[in-house]
Amino acid sequence: MQQFPVRVGLIGVHPEKGWAATAHIPALQALPDYRITALSHHEPATAQAAAQKFGVPHALASAEELVRHPEVDLVVVTVKVPQHHALVTQAIAAGKAVFSEWPLGVSLAEAEALRDLARERGVATAIGLQTRAAPPFVRLRELIAEGYVGRVLSVSVLGSGILWGATMPESYRYTLDRANGAAMLNVPFAHTLDGVLHAVGSGVASLSGMQGNARKTVRIEESGDEQPYTVADQVLLAAQLENGAALSAHFRGGLSRGTNFHVEINGSEGDLVLTSPVGYVGIGGFELRGARLDGSLQVLALPAAAIEGPAQPVAAAYARLASDLLHGTRLSPTFDDAVALHRLLARIEQRSAVLA
Numbered sequence: 001m002q003q004f005p006v007r008v009g010l011i012g013v014h015p016e017k018g019w020a021a022t023a024h025i026p027a028l029q030a031l032p033d034y035r036i037t038a039l040s041h042h043e044p045a046t047a048q049a050a051a052q053k054f055g056v057p058h059a060l061a062s063a064e065e066l067v068r069h070p071e072v073d074l075v076v077v078t079v080k081v082p083q084h085h086a087l088v089t090q091a092i093a094a095g096k097a098v099f100s101e102w103p104l105g106v107s108l109a110e111a112e113a114l115r116d117l118a119r120e121r122g123v124a125t126a127i128g129l130q131t132r133a134a135p136p137f138v139r140l141r142e143l144i145a146e147g148y149v150g151r152v153l154s155v156s157v158l159g160s161g162i163l164w165g166a167t168m169p170e171s172y173r174y175t176l177d178r179a180n181g182a183a184m185l186n187v188p189f190a191h192t193l194d195g196v197l198h199a200v201g202s203g204v205a206s207l208s209g210m211q212g213n214a215r216k217t218v219r220i221e222e223s224g225d226e227q228p229y230t231v232a233d234q235v236l237l238a239a240q241l242e243n244g245a246a247l248s249a250h251f252r253g254g255l256s257r258g259t260n261f262h263v264e265i266n267g268s269e270g271d272l273v274l275t276s277p278v279g280y281v282g283i284g285g286f287e288l289r290g291a292r293l294d295g296s297l298q299v300l301a302l303p304a305a306a307i308e309g310p311a312q313p314v315a316a317a318y319a320r321l322a323s324d325l326l327h328g329t330r331l332s333p334t335f336d337d338a339v340a341l342h343r344l345l346a347r348i349e350q351r352s353a354v355l356a
Helices: 019-029 044-054 063-067 081-093 108-121 135-146 170-176 185-200 311-327 335-350
Strands: 006-011 034-040 058-060 074-077 097-101 125-128 152-160 204-212 217-220 226-228 234-241 246-252 261-267 270-276 287-292 352-355
Touching (some): 006 063, 006 311, 019 034, 019 311, 034 044, 034 063, 044 058, 081 097, 108 335, 125 335, 135 185, 135 261, 185 234, 185 246, 204 335
Parallel strands (some): 006 034, 006 074, 074 097
Antiparallel strands (some): 152 261, 204 234, 217 226, 234 246, 261 270, 270 287
16 A cells, blocks of 8 residues: 555647646645646656646656656656657556556557566556446446346447547548557447446456448548548447447437537436437436336436536546555456457457448
8 A cells, every 4th residue: 555645657748739738737735635746758848837827846857767766656657658668668667557548559469568567566557448437337237236227238339439520630641640549449438348348347258349430531620631530430339238239329420410429328227318419428417317117217426526627527437546555455347348448449349340
């Protein structure tokens, strides 16, 4: 177990943009179990500006300095996926607990290597699958476990990628390269599928899928360049869960003028419906409705959150990790969970037909 509060060093912090500034720092600052003691950026001036803005005492010019800093207990990796392997390896080698953003690696092999190294060195790990801790999914899991729907018969998921539509900002062009491990399948689809499976409490027994492109090109907003699509903007999954229920999931790129996020759990005694006006579980705006037996759908109360906005599920995930680090519980997903999800995505890719 760690000392209180857990001293955190974040790798890859910009003062004005990025998921670290938008979600991680507000989440950590809202929780008394943590104190941000250091941050790093490959540009020293950027690290200094971020440290000044967020009130962090140590601004470091390299990840190597950060992972070896004596006032860092937990290393948080918030950079693009291709850099995860090298940075997480450094943190593990330094004997520090490590939290990596999802995906853990650009491939299943990278994820397995990092998991195995962490096991060998005996360091605590956490993976950024924060959907599990998001209040709507927590309540969904509780209700299903309590028998609200009876026996789960089917699970239906419809989502929008937000990105991977007709246009895209230059800063997200890298998501069009499969080698970067940050396509729609890897990020919004994977986060949603992981949260849904965790809520239902079942793994996938058998599956088939389809992937492809309804759009052949995407226009880069700043330059007007037309970039060919080399990653899918349509992902479909049909599966049977280990509990016997059927699951269908369809994510499409961009945003819809109609439904952008819809999860429906149909059971022998009731139904649950979780919706949001946006297509990604990290944004918020959820409504949970339910009905049992002969009743009609009613809005159900959701758990209170420590913080609102994009940082909400991240704060909930960090609260669970604090319990694990300080009190020895096992609430937070680890690199073992990351490997399991990487393995499931690999199965989906292997067993997906190509949409013409």
